[in-house]
Amino acid sequence: MYRAATPDDPQIEASREVHQNATPRSFEQRERLVLSKGQATLYVHVYPFGKDAFVGWDNHLNWMRWAEGNTVSSTVKDKRTVQCKALDVGVHIPTEFDLIEANALSETAHRRVVEEIKAFLKERQIEADLDFKIIRGDRSKALEEGKAPAKTTAGAVTRAH
Numbered sequence: 001m002y003r004a005a006t007p008d009d010p011q012i013e014a015s016r017e018v019h020q021n022a023t024p025r026s027f028e029q030r031e032r033l034v035l036s037k038g039q040a041t042l043y044v045h046v047y048p049f050g051k052d053a054f055v056g057w058d059n060h061l062n063w064m065r066w067a068e069g070n071t072v073s074s075t076v077k078d079k080r081t082v083q084c085k086a087l088d089v090g091v092h093i094p095t096e097f098d099l100i101e102a103n104a105l106s107e108t109a110h111r112r113v114v115e116e117i118k119a120f121l122k123e124r125q126i127e128a129d130l131d132f133k134i135i136r137g138d139r140s141k142a143l144e145e146g147k148a149p150a151k152t153t154a155g156a157v158t159r160a161h
Contacts, residue, residue, distance in 0.1 A: 042102075
């Protein structure tokens with residue numbers, strides 16, 4: 001699944017990461033594929049579920065970016081002042097292009113994963129009840145919500161979305 005979902009496009013970064021989650025009874029670790037292009041990030045999940053398999057993906061727009069922070073050190077070199085600044089987390093207001101990239105990433109992953117599942121089932125002559133519909137949140141306000149003033153909590157900028 002991960003191989004199928006990973007596009008050949010060199011502008012799309014692909015990596016595997018271990019996602020950890022505390023549960024009421026234990027602590028779970030699962031591997032997932034992460035695809036990124038610009039501010040868009042897509043997570044592909046493949047998990048056993050009893051005798052069945054769950055294959056899914058979710059897509060997000062990153063509202064954060066790196067920004068220059070306070071000056072850490074300063075020196076004079078060749079009569080010019082050179083400052084070294086810290087990196088801080090800043091806010092990125094998504095644009096229509098960010099939303100287009102998120103949609104393209106999701107549609108591409110959807111198509112490739114569905115093709116791989118269908119080929120797998122056909123090769124093994126397995127009949128299965130499949131549901132390939134994409135469930136989308138309301139994206140009509142996705143870009144407008146970013147224009148609301150940010151809330152500051154303990155020095156970190158947060159946004160509701």
